[in-house]
Amino acid sequence: MTLRQTLEQAIEDLKKEVAKMADFALYNLREGLNAFKTTNFELARQVMKADDEVDRFEEEIAKMALKIIWKEQPVASDLRLVTGILKLITDLERIGDHASDIAEMTLHLEDNRNQRVLPLTSKMAEIVEEMVLKSIQALVRVDESLAETIIQTDDSVDQLFQDVISYVTAELKKETIDPNEAIYVLMVAKYFERVGDHAVNIAEWIIFIAKGKHKNTMLF
């Protein structure tokens, strides 16, 4: 018989809630981009409203983690997991915010025409979504080598963002893009770039959970 089944169950439940929170945030991110692509004001407002749900997850998970701390007084791997989750949900919450930000960009667009989303930005969206998904897998399995790969992937996201800037700058020079449109295209790309950074932060907390080390500093 395994001892401390209550603690084990509480930790499983905690991980499940984090995975659900990530699903919500990623769903909003996809729908935010869809709203922007199709200039769908209604969908944009829905996505912005749905961010409340992501925030509620953050509070619930924080409550669950604090309860484990005061009731179970975890040490070693349990302590690292619970405190690591307390830290990384802040990044998940910020990812949710960026989904809402992207949706909000839609509201600044003119009605009745579809917004251009650069293939480069779509590529960024694809990569950062994969990064967040992998970070949750890495958390569930406490897989530090998977977490490392997420950190490495971020360079390609940063490069794509630079490519978007170069592309838009060139278009502006040629006057083949509306300046107003250029601003929002850039901002959306920037938000995806930030989501990549938050995925990196999550990955760094997973390495802390695995080894007690955060960005090469032992926190104990």
Added chain:
Amino acid sequence: MTAQNPIVFQIENLNLFYGEKQALKEISIAIYEKEVTALIGPSGCGKSTFLRVLNRMNDLIDSCHITGNVTYHDQDIYQPKTDVNGLRKSVGMVFQKPNPFPMSIQDNLIYGPKCQGIRDRFLLKQIVEQSLKQAALWDEVKDRLKESALALSGGQQQRLCIARTIAMKPEVILMDEPTSALDPVATAKIEDLISSLKQDYTIIIVTHNMQQAARISDKTAFFLMGELIEYGDANQLFSTPENKKTEEYITGRFG
């Protein structure tokens, strides 16, 4: 990296047997000066046996014999010529159940020094006051030093026993589960006391209370079935233990 305190006890390849039964297996460990070292592990793991090796309390058990080296300041304490009484004066001990002598508070404290030949009343009075102050008991008992020690509460009795140990001016204090018979308030007082005594004494404590070991110890040693599984800074042992068995024990997955 902080500089390491000097070594007080150096134990190498210690094996201890009760008759045929081996209670400690190949223990090698260094105990450092003016630190609190906690010994943890499930019942029967050998931690109390190990504690009693350090002032030769196991000598009182006929069938007990040891192999290996136990040095105290580079002196092998298991050599035949060892002055065991002198050793026990330098390496005092506090037990699980408070065991004051059935005499007055002050007589408890001067009993040891008197046996050592101290007769000067002024000096004895000084010993009483100093050891009670160091044991954080002076304010509570200063007006009733002649009353029976048995009238004190459990927590006060235990602090008196610590004061009685201090009165002998030891260098090391061994504590065998000193708070397991006490309530949380008395326990907290003893824990605070241990932290302040660390300035002057080397303390080695056996405890079943993992949180207590985490709270008060600088170094923690985890024993299991007579073996020393892991030994290191408490900070490291309770956050990122190296050994899977340590991890499982301190997180409560077995024990």
